Amino acid sequence: MTPSNYRITLTIPAVLSGLVLLSLACGGGDAKEPDNLPTGVAVVENSPSGSVTPRPRRSTSPTPTTSPTPLQVCAPNPDPAPASALQVQEPQTNDRLKFPVHVRGWGSNIGQDARGVFVAIVNEKQQVLQVNKVPPQPREFRVAPIGLEITDFTRPFAIDVVLADVEQDTPYCIWVYQDTDDQGHARGVVQVPIVVQPR
Numbered sequence: 001m002t003p004s005n006y007r008i009t010l011t012i013p014a015v016l017s018g019l020v021l022l023s024l025a026c027g028g029g030d031a032k033e034p035d036n037l038p039t040g041v042a043v044v045e046n047s048p049s050g051s052v053t054p055r056p057r058r059s060t061s062p063t064p065t066t067s068p069t070p071l072q073v074c075a076p077n078p079d080p081a082p083a084s085a086l087q088v089q090e091p092q093t094n095d096r097l098k099f100p101v102h103v104r105g106w107g108s109n110i111g112q113d114a115r116g117v118f119v120a121i122v123n124e125k126q127q128v129l130q131v132n133k134v135p136p137q138p139r140e141f142r143v144a145p146i147g148l149e150i151t152d153f154t155r156p157f158a159i160d161v162v163l164a165d166v167e168q169d170t171p172y173c174i175w176v177y178q179d180t181d182d183q184g185h186a187r188g189v190v191q192v193p194i195v196v197q198p199r
Contacts, residue, residue: 072124072193073122073123073124073171073172073173073193074122074173074191074192074193075122075126075173077189077191078185078186078189079177079185079186079187079188079189080189080190081177081178081188081189081190083147083148084108084147084148084149085107085108085109085148085149085178085188086105086106086107086108086110086117086176086177086178086188086190087105087106087107087145087147087148087190088103088104088105088174088176088190088192089104089105089106089145090102090103090104090105091103091174091192091194092192093192093193093194094193094194094195095192095194095195096169096194096195096196096197097194097195097196097197098196098197098198098199099161099162099163099165099166099196099199100160100161100162101160101161101162101174101194101196102158102159102160102161103119103134103158103159103160103161103174103176104156104157104158104159105117105145105156105157105158105176105190106144106145106148106154106155106156106157107136107154107155107157107178108148108149108150108151108153108154109151109153109154109178110136110153110154110155110157110178111136111139111152111153111154111155112153114135114136115136115178115179116133116134116135116136116155116157117134117136117157117176117177117178118131118132118133118134118175118176118177118178118179118180118186119131119132119134119159119161119174119175119176120132120174120175120176120177120186121161121163121172121173121174121175122172122173122174122175123170123171123172123173124171129163129172130161130163132159132161134157134158134159135157136155136156136157137155137156137157137158138155139154139155139156142156144156161174163196165198165199166196166197166198167198168198169195169196169197169198170195170196171193171194171195171196172193172194172195172196173191173192173193173194174191174192174193174194175189175190175191176189176190176192177189177190
């Protein structure tokens with residue numbers, strides 16, 4: 001006989017006697033033994049061997065959320081424009097677009113002498129691929145963005161930028177700036193990194 005698997009043989013009278021005692025202990029004093037039951041019934045009980053191993057429970061863990069990594073295509077901004085002077089509303093940082101890329105925004109004083117803004121496209125090697133002189137647009141029936149300083153020369157601007165078709169997802173940095181210094185360096189710059197997808 002092994003300790004893990006043993007056989008207990010009880011007769012019906014012994015089992016019934018135990019049930020009667022249990023019934024009396026629980027308040028059932030009128031219980032009687034049933035008649036005509038077979039005798040010599042064997043009850044077999046298998047007991048588990050060894051210690052009980054707890055089952056691992058699947059714990060719910062929160063799904064990790066990935067935050068987009070900012071594109072590194074834009075070099076450090078040489079002369080950031082304050083939001084009160086120049087804002088680019090479209091495209092947004094890290095937008096995935098196809099050509100033509102629509103660039104639009106507002107300038108606080110770009111309507112003075114119709115000077116407008118410059119919109120340049122720069123690649124990952126910091127090569128300037130294209131520079132566009134964009135004139136100001138009429139202000140009538142348009143609402144300037146929050147945070148922009150409103151003057152008599154506050155105007156919107158917009159342009160569709162087109163480059164040669166790209167064959168794979170390609171990052172670019174859009175530079176929007178108000179003017180240049182004597183050495184030709186951009187002043188008052190807003191940079192927007194984007195990815196252009198093939199058509």
